Amino acid sequence: MEKNFFLKVVNVKKYFPVSKSFLIKSQKYVKAVDNISFSIRRGGTLGIVGESGSGKTTLARVILRLIEPTSGSVYFDNKNIFDLDKHELRKLRPKMQMIFQDPMASLNPRKKVKQILTQVFKLHTSLSNEEIYDRVLDLLEKVGLSPPELFLDRYPHELSGGQRQRVCIARAIALNPKLLIADEPVSALDVSVRGQIINLLLNIYRERGEDMIYIIISHDIALIKSMCKDTLVMYSGRMVEFGETDSIIKSPLHPYTRMLISAVPIPDPEIARTKKRIPISGEPPSLINPPPGCHFHPRCPYVMERCKVEVPQYFQVEDRLVSCFLYAQY
Amino acid sequence: MKNEKIKKNFLLKSGYLQFPIKKIILTQMNSRIFAGLIIISIITIMAITAPFITWHPPLKTLVGKPFTIPNNHYLFGTDDLGRDIYSNVIYGIRTSLIVGLSSVSIAVIIGTLIGVLAGYYRGIIEDFLMRITDMTLILPQFLLALVIVAIFGQNFQNIILAIGVVSWPGIARMVRAEFLSIKERPFIEAAKAIGLSDMKIIFSEILPNAMPAVIPYIILQINAAILIEAGLGFLGIADPNVPSLGLMLNTAQQYLMNAWWMAVFPGLMLSIIVIGLNLLGDGLVEYLNPRLRKR
């Protein structure tokens, strides 16, 4: 692998056909991911934020080719992932890993922790059983499950929520991935346990961050603020804003981003009760029949005639990309 | 620190197909499962030891006077041809169990294959297989089996084959449904993400998780097979060279007015087998349904 590797996502689309019946194949699609492009360098951290149905999880799956894309390309390790055949893809798998939302559901309930972890090494390395054993113990220790011997023979249901997510993280980092995507890594966990897992992820990043790309997917922009340098905001399958996290939170450009940030509750009654609220109206659009033009226009306080018919392209505002006609003059 | 014993234990490869039998028996033994297991065990023992617990060959005529009322020697009496009903009932259990097990084995093989194919691969394969399955599922199993045996000839193998051939659609549907739901669970995606092959995913990740839901259904299907065999026998479709509870009831039908024992004992035994299997199957269904278990 090259030293300055990167992940480049180009015009990625994922349309799910809406099947009506087995005779008539309908032409309707759910455009879960609609023409998304971005790139990150080695050492980069990207947060993808969006509400349910915004397509953020689908995007992650498409990037890893866990589901087949409709079109576009993803370059990673100087290869277009979408061009690889099954065999090549499987060989690349250990380099790109994912942590899933619900740790209980993402562990096979009939396998013990040791089976789950050794499987990874058996698939991709030629280590002996003894070596694997040592690696598994190290791994468990690294994710904070100590003493590791205690956890080897447990089934997922015998672990607490936080411990399960640690096992998932161990599985994902077992073979030192270059790309790690975490999909809502803490939202299924209890509040007091969330901090532990966020810190574990941050530690892993601090330790090997310069050598990998980190993507965090969440509906919680606060979580992304604490973990990611850059942020991509998604709405109804499209990217609406992309830029540095801090500046997005400080001065959101897209009306949707503004609404989103204003809606985040602040755990401080004095600020919460005095802050100026942006009026919020409507709900995210239906995925099957999204509104024409800019998908956000029915909820947008600044809506113009143009927004109802044309899909806004990306405008560069300083170092940010935003998809809104308010910035057309830039 | 590294305990040798743990290490050894770790290196022992453990099997994938683990049905929590031990757990069911030891911890949360459901009273239905327990009752069902007891009945089925007794029945099975009787079937296996048939030659030792009977004293007349089952199909031999005139071992006693025709229409003997049950007594010490002919426990269940004799029939119109002077055959010992007790022997015939015990050997009849054997027939029922053999028919149930072998025809359902056929059905399980066909059903699992079709269910796995349809559940794992989407698109045209699934559409085609499921349409066939749905159609066969609606058809009356019993009548189809009857037609098959009537046309191909009334012998024991044909009866087993016919029942097997009509019993698979339910199993296929069940397997597919389980596959579809398990396939959507994140741990399968996780398995893909670490690079597991399709075959490994099917056999080591999905199938072990699908089986617990399918097993009680298979037990109930054995029950259905036994009843189909008995029903066919009752209509006179049976191999005359094999003792059959259904066929005995067919004969009894003509003599209901005067030889009640000819109907009572074979039917009673049939009912007991069915009750046992129903208890076991229902108990397992209930045990495996977390929502019902809560109560």
Next chain:
Amino acid sequence: MKLIEISNLIVYYNTSQGLVKAVDNVSLEISRGEALAIVGESGSGKTTLALSIPRLLPDNARILGGSIWLYPEKVDLTKLSEKELRRIRGRRIGVVFQDPMTYLNPVMKVGDQIAESIVYHQNCSLKEAKEKVLELLKKLKIPDAENVASRYPHQLSGGMKQRVMISIAISCNPELLIADEPTTALDVTVQAEVLELLRNLIQELKIALILVTHDLGIVAETCDKVAIMYAGKIVELADVYNLYRDPKHPYTVGLLDAVPTIKESESKISIIGGSIPDLINPPSGCRFHPRCPYMFEKCRQEEPPLVNFDKNRYVACWLME
């Protein structure tokens, strides 16, 4: 003016693994028009505590001690018969549940679901009730109320369903509204809308609110008083401003810091170690002691009482002595 007084309430669940001590000796008060938040993580007993007021607990729950007084007549809700309680549920106490998708009957039109309790509690005909439903939906600023009322739940969006839930709860002008994680199943922007609606309603109708949640963010915006629960006990009870400005109990401190915020200041995430205790065999002494950074010997042996140490402020911690 007092509305509900819970004293020394004990609620256990009977499970195959053993007794789950979900709510253990908890006392609490709520006045008319007051908004109280019960904050806790999963398994802290917050929902059990709130739903034991109208006794809407699962079959295996047992109220083993204590009482819940309803004022002004001062009746003990734990002692009432089912029949007497039914006259209070829906009429004087309304409940909004967590997931509007599963808590609405899928085969009944939403208008009928709202009308149902009006018919039962206000002795009016179905027709009159339906008119009242439309008024109610309009009051909640639901556009196209007639249309919404004739829909089935699956035809409505999540936010709309939650508004329907709210209108069921307030249909008979209750004195107390219990909202159990009312926005957890909703998106952030929809959550903000629904909370806004709840805030306006309780102010306008002078309803007392019990908001059960794990999210300290929405509490800050909505409630006057906060009770922090941990493992079946209240560990801190305070006025909302004081609590956020100066949390006393180590658990409250940890909880406030464990959540990343978008506040300007550099967010530093502190950690509460360990995991939520098993309520079948809860830890001895203070239930938080195995996770507490300031733990000392006494915490392990003796259970700290909930003591009043400041105006309207109660903390259960030996550090406060």
Next chain:
Amino acid sequence: MSSLIPFIIKKLLQYIPMIFAVIIITFILVHMAPGDPTFILVGEVGDEEFIKTARARLGLDKPLHERFIIYLSNVLKGDLGYSYLRSEPVAKLIVDRIPATLLLVLTAMFFSALIGIMIGTIAAARKGVLDISLSTLSLFGISIPYFWLGQIILIVFAVRLGIFPLGGMVTVGRSYQGIDYVLDVIYHLVLPVMTLAIFNLAYTTKITRGSVLEALTQDYIVTARSKGLPESRVIFRHALRNALIPVVTYIGFNTGVLLVGAILTETVFAWPGMGSLLYDSIRLRDYPVILGIFIYGSIIIIIANLIVDLLYGLLDPRIRVR
């Protein structure tokens, strides 16, 4: 309800191919069977001349696909062949017998569904001894095979007690008219309906109980209770209404079982329906009739499933509106 018509059409489109499937299966079976398919399609007995004309009529000398077309068009025209033994067209033989079978099936279905849903709901709502005893009873009801139960009922009520007739549909040798005829039929109907209904009653009870129990654990039940509704309304309006959906599916799915049950029961009570016809035809090796009964039986079941599917759409708004 504008969505109802496309829904019905969609369902019809789903079910019509099944009738073709039945015909295809029959055709394949007949031609896969060992020996000459003529025997199966015409019957074992017959003089040369008859067989010759029959072969020509069925196109048995033509290639397979042409034979299929001929077979298909014959069946669709209602021509299922000729029962040589009874010198009557098969279709007429069967159609004459269908009303008697339907009378038996529908009566049994009506009573068992009505009572079963009631008992099942009560068992689910009242836990404890009542529930356990009802569940145990229903287990026995499910497990006892129809035909044996029929025999026992016959021995007890007709042979020993003598309060009901031994079999048949009308008293032989009397020609009742009007109301007397109806009463006579009902008198003969009691025992076979009882036999058939016991199993179905037990099964409906079991399914309803399970379904209501499941519905009672659902979240919307808590909402209903939070409104202060009386328990009877919670159970019947909220739980049972939702629980009925799987129960109705079951009743539809069970039409096949019930029809087969009726066939076996008819044999016991000499009830002059399709069952007795089948029994006689098996004894006489009258293959055209056996095949005909299979086809007719399947069509009845397909129609019943179609009706239930439509009913399902009415009961569950989520299915209809998509």
